[in-house]
Amino acid sequence: MEYDPKVPTYQTSDPTSFAHKSARERWPAIITGAIDDVHRTVSKLPDSDKDALAEGKSIISTLGSLKYELQHNRKLSPIPDDGYPDVEGYNQELAARGPPTWHNVEWLFAECYLYRRVATLFSTAQTRFWRDYDPFYRQKMETFKSSRPAVLELAAEYRAIMARIQSSKAHAPVAAGVTDARQIEDAERLLFVEMAEICLWGNATDLSLLTSLTYEDIQKLQGSGARKEAEKNVLVNDLGRAFQVLHAAHRAGKGRRRVDIVLDNAGFELFVDLVLAGYLLATGLATEVVLHPKDIPWFVSDVVPKDFQALLQAMADPKAFYEKKNNPDDDDNAGKTSSPPPAPLSDEEAANIQFLFDHWSHLHSEGKLILRPNRFWTHAGSFWRMPHVAPGLVEDLKESELVIFKGDLNYRKLTGDAAWPATTPFTEAIGPLGPSSGIRVLALRTCKADVVVGLPEGKDEETRGMEGGGGDSGARMWAWSGKWAVVQFSDGKA
Ligand code: F6P
Ligand code: MG
DSSP: OTTSOSSOBOBTTOTTSHHHHIIIIIHHHHHHHHHHHHHHHHHHSOTTOHHHHHHHHHHHHHHHHHHHHHHTTOBOOOOOOOSOTHHHHHHHHHHHTOSOBTTBSBHHHHHHHHHHHHHHHHHTOSSHHHHTOOTTHHHHHHHHHHTHHHHHHHHHHHHHHHHHHHHSTTSSSSOTTOOOHHHHHHHHHHHHHHHHHHHHHHTTOOGGGTTTOOHHHHHHHHSHHHHHHHGGGEEEEOHHHHHHHHHHHHHTTOSOOEEEEEOOBSTHHHHHHHHHHHHHHHHTSOSEEEEEOOSSOOTTTBOOHHHHHHHHHHHHSHHHHHHSOSOTTSOTTTTOOSSOOOOOOOHHHHHHHHHHHHHHHHHHHTTSEEEOOOGGGGSSSOGGGHHHHOHHHHHHHHTOSEEEEEHHHHHHHHTTTBOOOTTSOHHHHTGGGSTTSSOEEEEEEEOOSSOOOSOOTTHHHHHHTSTTSOTTSSOOGGGGSSSSEEEEEEETTO
16 A cells, blocks of 8 residues: 555545445446356256365355345455465455445455455365366356457458468568568558557456446447447557557567567457467567466456467367357257357358467467466556565566556556546556656556546546536546547656
8 A cells, every 4th residue: 555656546435436336236246147157067066076066055155245245335354365475465455444344445455355355265165176266267258259250350350461461571461572661660550550459449348347238239349340430439549659669679670579468358358469469479569479367367357377278279169169059168058949059150260260279379389479477466456566566577577668558457557546637647647667667558448447547638527528428426437338448658668
């Protein structure tokens, strides 16, 4: 807490903040989802698996108690020790805060605490079966499957772009013989911006908001038509500046040109992150891409290493993945007649996806696409604490040309989830990761929480004035739904 910004943070007690709604409506629904998931798994365990069965039932009951505590505004209780050192940090902070009650607590702390507490239920399990269990995995894979139209569209585009790059003398997305430097740079920039915007809007499909979005809504958000339409909703767009630093490093012939992506959600968002990573590596805008997943199930849909493997596995055999009904890891729907079976993939569609699989798994095995988890990403605190709590991570990120922070939660953590005036410069709001930090930060964020910085004068007021924007209510409601976005850059190496 001592290193956080000295600006008031969002609280679950504040009825004008999305924190209020989150604590009272979304979190109980998310715990119910986890209970349902564990229940489904328990109902499939054979009777002979007595220990796992008994433990599964006990996990369901503890999740039920957690939901009760939350809904009845009880005090947050210490997290049982599961052998990981971050528990101590959580519990010390909990004590220092009071301990607080669920409906009157700092939003960022309480939301992280919630997922950390759920994780402990599994990490302290006696049976190996539950120790490795992710209560959100099923949901992540089901939603990824429902992204099929956008995945097919992007796979075809990606394959065509890669073919172009490979056949061009300049390793750029231009016709084979083009050697004009200006033309090459323009083409690379245009595609970089396009891919990064795909990556940005891929973040609109966060499962923790699924309590209010349907799968059909999500599909609509993912298509290319929707992206074009949404361009006007990017309130600040620094992609040009980010491209410039990558291009300059490439042109200067720097031997090692690393880009980092601090990942957010699994499934479709991870898919589009890999599209961007593959593009950067193919053009030479990067020689290495380091992906930072979470270590434990987090905010429902965040990537853990198993999600990366699962995505590649799905890509390796797309027909098996897409032609089977939902629930990839069980056969719940087998024999149900309520919905028709998924349409078969054409040979070309399957080949496009397999092309992606070959490309990405090749980059991964060559060590150009690296997965690097770090426990810091699932600490309770903001990234303002990073230099003190995770100095090794700061040193590592300094090695990178550009560190891309995906999504809403990363943005909240970058800015300390504090109620900054909306015109506060982004570079100021990210504190120690800002100017002269040695780290170049690019935030790709669709807005799903109150905090917003770096807006031009009057923009917040203007957007509040739009339908559903919050008006005079005191609430910045426009920033809650994922409809608006910001792309903000800070050059900590300048
Ligand atoms: O808006 C709800 C919320 O849970 C926020 O609390 C959180 O920041 C966000 O969703 C998670 O979104 P993302 O996956 O983009 O980080
Ligand atoms: Mg997320």
